[in-house]
Amino acid sequence: MSIQKEFVLRYRVDGHIRFQIPAQICNVDVAKAVTGGISGIDGVYRVNLYRSQQKLSIRFDESVCDFKSLAHQLFDLLVELEKKGGLKPKPVSKSALWKEKAKSRLDDFKATRWAKEKFGDVKETVQAAKVITRLGMKKPTAFMKDPEKAIIDFLNDILVIFLIRLHWNDITQNWLVKPLKYRYEWMALFYMFFLLVRSRKKK
Numbered sequence: 001m002s003i004q005k006e007f008v009l010r011y012r013v014d015g016h017i018r019f020q021i022p023a024q025i026c027n028v029d030v031a032k033a034v035t036g037g038i039s040g041i042d043g044v045y046r047v048n049l050y051r052s053q054q055k056l057s058i059r060f061d062e063s064v065c066d067f068k069s070l071a072h073q074l075f076d077l078l079v080e081l082e083k084k085g086g087l088k089p090k091p092v093s094k095s096a097l098w099k100e101k102a103k104s105r106l107d108d109f110k111a112t113r114w115a116k117e118k119f120g121d122v123k124e125t126v127q128a129a130k131v132i133t134r135l136g137m138k139k140p141t142a143f144m145k146d147p148e149k150a151i152i153d154f155l156n157d158i159l160v161i162f163l164i165r166l167h168w169n170d171i172t173q174n175w176l177v178k179p180l181k182y183r184y185e186w187m188a189l190f191y192m193f194f195l196l197v198r199s200r201k202k203k
Contacts (some may be wrong), residue, residue, distance in 0.1 A: 003082060004075045010055075011170060017067065026051035030087055037077040041065060087105040153199065160196060 003022065012017035025034055038047045038058060043065030048057040060070055081087050147197050164171070167185075175182040 003087060004078050007056075007074075007078075012067065015062050016057070016059050017070070018058075021049075021054050021056045023054060024087060025049070025056070025125065026054055030081075033081055033087075038074065041070065041073050041077075046069070156196060156199065160192065163192070169187070 003024065006022040006024075008020040009017065010020050025031060026049070028051075031051055034056075035049050038044055041060075043058045043061045043063075044058060045061065046057075046059035048055070049055070058070070058074075065073075078087070170185075175185055178184060
């Protein structure tokens with residue numbers, strides 16, 4: 001059976017997919033080759049391969065690369081690596097194996113996972129800030145007319161994006177499933193958007 005068929009899709013929402021992957025991919029060198037190849041795909045901005053759990057998480061921009069295109073490119077990458085022998089584990093020395101086990105144990109700590117997740121959140125917010133900045137540069141007249149308002153609008157956008165990203169898992173897994181239970185959270189979210197839209201209206 002080809003290695004591609006051993007990738008099992010476990011989770012999928014817009015811009016985020018998770019696979020259960022075979023143990024072969026969790027070798028240190030193989031994992032680096034796979035994650036490096038996936039990171040090179042246009043639209044992919046975050047790749048996490050959890051070797052101890054045999055999971056692969058990919059976050060991507062749907063407007064640049066949709067799910068089908070990403071899946072095709074992922075499987076093409078695996079075929080190419082398999083042809084070149086990149087999916088074959090290399091011999092590992094005892095010292096390197098000890099270091100790898102220590103790193104794997106460190107990754108299993110909740111504090112380490114939390115730090116990695118928060119670092120990823122910040123990286124994604126920075127990526128979004130770059131997009132907003134590019135959009136803002138297309139309208140320089142707004143900045144020239146009222147620089148203070150333009151800066152405040154920009155910071156508000158960043159804050160909204162960060163807050164949504166911070167609570168995204170809760171929104172998709174809890175708030176949408178039980179809207180009545182989380183009605184106050186929804187009210188706060190709608191009020192935040194109301195203030196954002198209201199601040200953009202011309203006086």
